Amino acid sequence: MNRLLLRSKPIVKTYTTNYVAQEVFFCPEESLFYSQCLERMVLNTCEDCNSIVEFGAGDGSPVINSLLKSQFCGLIQGYELNAKSCEVAQFRIDRYNLSDKYVVHNSCFFQRDWQSEGSYLISNPPYLPAITNDLYMPTLHGGTDGSSITKQLLGLDCPSAMLMISAYSDPVDTIEYAIAQGYQVQDFMTSPMNFGYYSSEPKVKQRIAEMHRHGKAFYSSNIYILAGVLFKKSHKLKADLSMELIKMMTAL
Numbered sequence: 001m002n003r004l005l006l007r008s009k010p011i012v013k014t015y016t017t018n019y020v021a022q023e024v025f026f027c028p029e030e031s032l033f034y035s036q037c038l039e040r041m042v043l044n045t046c047e048d049c050n051s052i053v054e055f056g057a058g059d060g061s062p063v064i065n066s067l068l069k070s071q072f073c074g075l076i077q078g079y080e081l082n083a084k085s086c087e088v089a090q091f092r093i094d095r096y097n098l099s100d101k102y103v104v105h106n107s108c109f110f111q112r113d114w115q116s117e118g119s120y121l122i123s124n125p126p127y128l129p130a131i132t133n134d135l136y137m138p139t140l141h142g143g144t145d146g147s148s149i150t151k152q153l154l155g156l157d158c159p160s161a162m163l164m165i166s167a168y169s170d171p172v173d174t175i176e177y178a179i180a181q182g183y184q185v186q187d188f189m190t191s192p193m194n195f196g197y198y199s200s201e202p203k204v205k206q207r208i209a210e211m212h213r214h215g216k217a218f219y220s221s222n223i224y225i226l227a228g229v230l231f232k233k234s235h236k237l238k239a240d241l242s243m244e245l246i247k248m249m250t251a252l
């Protein structure tokens with residue numbers, strides 16, 4: 001589905017009911033890319049990830065799609081603040097018989113003892129930059145420069161983390177923050193994204209333009225770059241790709 005069409009309020013259709021996109025995160029283009037990153041960089045390749053924790057499961061579709069295309073045998077525990085998103089996620093988990101591989105808790109990630117549940121973190125975190133969080137969907141607010149929650153996640157000292165990072169949410173500072181926390185970039189994937197319903201909200205667009213003028217947001221009139229980044233604290237990596245990642249994120 002073309003994300004440009006989503007500038008008007010989209011309807012999320014499930015088998016049980018319909019929700020508007022102010023209730024449940026709905027951006028198929030972005031969720032599909034997150035799912036592809038999980039499949040290629042996490043579920044089909046990792047040896048150290050039998051127990052994975054997810055910040056912000058949304059409607060569960062990215063993890064479900066990637067589980068259906070992998071041989072992963074461990075458990076993914078997702079956390080999601082929004083009750084309606086959890087309801088949709090639970091419906092999908094049951095429909096695909098994945099309850100032994102994917103559990104979604106309706107609670108704040110930061111208030112759970114997630115460390116006892118896994119040391120491999122995955123997330124497509126909230127990254128909308130805006131001065132305040134009175135947005136179409138307040139839980140997508142990533143602080144004034146969009147990177148606050150990503151940095152909070154990077155500060156949790158997880159040995160492995162696969163996080164989605166947007167080129168309009170101060171990517172250079174975010175990657176440098178990760179390096180300062182002892183991370184290296186083991187792998188990444190990038191994709192062009194259209195500005196959609198949430199990122200086209202005037203308050204967000206204005207903030208992104210302001211950040212662009214200060215060299216903290218990178219995009220063209222048509223697209224921005226979204227990256228799935230695999231951060232590792234292990235020092236046995238063949239190469240750290242953080243400089244290559246910064247070049248890709250700042251190319252527009």
Ligand SMILES: C[S@@+](CC[C@H](N)C(=O)[O-])C[C@H]1O[C@@H](n2cnc3c(N)ncnc32)[C@H](O)[C@@H]1O
Nearest residue numbers: 025031056057058079080081108109124126139
């Ligand atoms: C960008 S959406 C991603 C949803 C889904 N993973 C996807 O890619 O389709 C971010 C999600 O994080 C959730 N979220 C925000 N703050 C949270 C918190 N403190 N704990 C758990 N979930 C949170 C939001 O409600 C939202 O569903």
